[in-house]
Amino acid sequence: MICTYDSHAGYPEPMNGLVFHIVSGDAFFSGGCLVVAGLAGPLSSTPVVRRGSLLAVVIGLVLVAASSTPLPYWCYGLLASTMLLWLVALRVPRWQKKAVGAAAVAWLAAMAVEVPYHVAPKLKPVSARAMTVVGDSVTAGIGSDQDFPTWPEILRREENVHIQDLSRMGETTASALKRLREHPVEHPLVVVEIGGNDLLGSTGTAKFARDLDALLQAVCAADRQVIMFELPLPPLHHEWGRIQRDAARKYDVKLLPRREFLSVLAGGGATLDSIHLSEAGQQAMSRRGWEVVGPVMVERSVTGGRTSEFR
Numbered sequence: 465m466i467c468t469y470d471s472h473a474g475y476p477e478p479m480n481g482l483v484f485h486i487v488s489g490d491a492f493f494s495g496g497c498l499v500v501a502g503l504a505g506p507l508s509s510t511p512v513v514r515r516g517s518l519l520a521v522v523i524g525l526v527l528v529a530a531s532s533t534p535l536p537y538w539c540y541g542l543l544a545s546t547m548l549l550w551l552v553a554l555r556v557p558r559w560q561k562k563a564v565g566a567a568a569v570a571w572l573a574a575m576a577v578e579v580p581y582h583v584a585p586k587l588k589p590v591s592a593r594a595m596t597v598v599g600d601s602v603t604a605g606i607g608s609d610q611d612f613p614t615w616p617e618i619l620r621r622e623e624n625v626h627i628q629d630l631s632r633m634g635e636t637t638a639s640a641l642k643r644l645r646e647h648p649v650e651h652p653l654v655v656v657e658i659g660g661n662d663l664l665g666s667t668g669t670a671k672f673a674r675d676l677d678a679l680l681q682a683v684c685a686a687d688r689q690v691i692m693f694e695l696p697l698p699p700l701h702h703e704w705g706r707i708q709r710d711a712a713r714k715y716d717v718k719l720l721p722r723r724e725f726l727s728v729l730a731g732g733g734a735t736l737d738s739i740h741l742s743e744a745g746q747q748a749m750s751r752r753g754w755e756v757v758g759p760v761m762v763e764r765s766v767t768g769g770r771t772s773e774f775r
Contacts, residue, residue, distance in 0.1 A: 484730050486530045487696045488723035489582065495527030496575050503564045506554050532697035534705030539574050546570040581709070585718035587689055587760040590652045593624060595757060598640055598683065599631030599657035601740055603749075607633050612743040615750035623754060625761065626651070636661045637675035644682045653757060654683050656692040656717070657725075660739070663695055663704055673707045680715040690715070691756065694722040696729070720756065728752055 485491050498520045505517015525547075546567040553563035597603060597616045605614045619625045628650045630643055640658050658679070662672045684690055692712060697705050705722075712719050729735055734745035741749060 484726060486527070486699065488726045489531050489533055489578075489697075489721075490723065491527040491531040492533040492578060493575055495524040495531065496571050498524030498527065500524075500568050500571050503550060503567050507560055507564065530699040532699055532701045532705060533578060534697075534702045534709055535574060535577060536706075539577055542570050543574055581694070581719065582721050582723065584721065584724060584756060585691065587653070587691065587718065587757065589760045590689065592626070592652060593761045594626035594628075594651040595653040595655060596628040596649045596651045596683075597631055597655045597657070598644065598679075599655075600635040600640075600661050601631075601633040602660060603657050604629075604631035604633050604635070605746070606736070606740050612746060615741070615746045615753055618746060618750035619754060622750070623758065623761075631657070634661060636665065636667060637672060637679055638667075641675055641679045641682060644679065649683050649685075649688070652688050653760070654688060654690045655753070655757070656680075656683065656690060658692075659695050659704070659708070663697075663701070669703045669707060672704065673711070676707060676711045677714070680711050680717055684715045684717065689718070691718040691720055693720050693725045696722045696726045724752060 485494070502517035502520030502524065505514050505520070508514055508517070546563075546569075549559075550563045550567045553559035601607075603614060603616065613621070614629075614631075616627045616629045616631070620627050628647075630640070630647055632639070632643065635643070635658065637658050656679075659672065659676070661667075662675075667675075680690065680692075692708065694708060695704055709719065711717070728741070728745060728748045729739070731745070731748060733742055734748055736742050
């Protein structure tokens with residue numbers, strides 16, 4: 465889907481740079497910068513500059529739309545209203561400077577709102593070298609046909625982490641919720657990698673919102689930290705990301721930026737079919753996962769009657 469297949473290597477080729485730029489959400493910033501750069505063009509007396517600036521605005525808006533950045537509705541409303549004012553001001557010279565200023569401020573504010581979602585979250589130290597993983601086939605692998613370990617298994621073996629692995633092939637948010645009711649969370653740190661099958665399947669956004677809310681309600685607790693992978697979103701799928709962010713905000717869940725997840729999928733040979741991780745991809749995911757959770761894992765030992773902690 466995202467990568468092209470290389471028949472010589474047997475694995476998908478590395479993801480196209482433009483595709484990565486768009487699906488990761490980075491295109492929102494490049495597009496926003498193009499829009500801001502082009503806003504003042506109509507003030508120029510040079511026809512080439514005016515035409516070039518209008519082209520920059522158009523390309524910028526296309527990139528922003530394709531990035532599926534799930535800004536709050538009010539933020540997109542502000543951008544739309546200031547851009548409409550800017551368009552009107554193109555024919556009213558005395559309004560142009562104010563319209564350019566208003567639109568530029570709105571775009572800069574929107575980018576400032578989005579920046580925190582592109583920074584890896586900070587976790588607090590946990591009391592046990594253990595975590596629970598809730599996921600689909602990206603985490604669980606492709607079943608009995610897979611002859612290499614998944615990334616939770618790699619962390620268990622290489623980092624001595626006790627893992628309750630509740631990930632299953634084909635899991636949706638609804639089926640993950642059912643599994644959680646049968647197997648309650650055991651550990652103070654939970655990693656949630658779910659929603660891809662909902663997005664690519666027949667689940668509607670309203671049902672996804674209900675199921676994700678119920679799932680996070682089931683895993684969240686006062687003494688527990690939860691981190692969730694943001695879904696890499698195809699163009700014009702803003703609502704899926706907005707649902708994730710709203711639910712994460714409601715339950716104080718940390719979000720791992722989608723570019724972090726996508727950077728693993730994007731590597732050459734990292735997937736079997738552009739989605740499911742190969743052996744190299746599982747290794748890469750385990751390394752990225754450990755970079756996030758490893759610094760907060762506290763291991764306890766007893767020496768000479770005293771309890772010490774080390775990482």
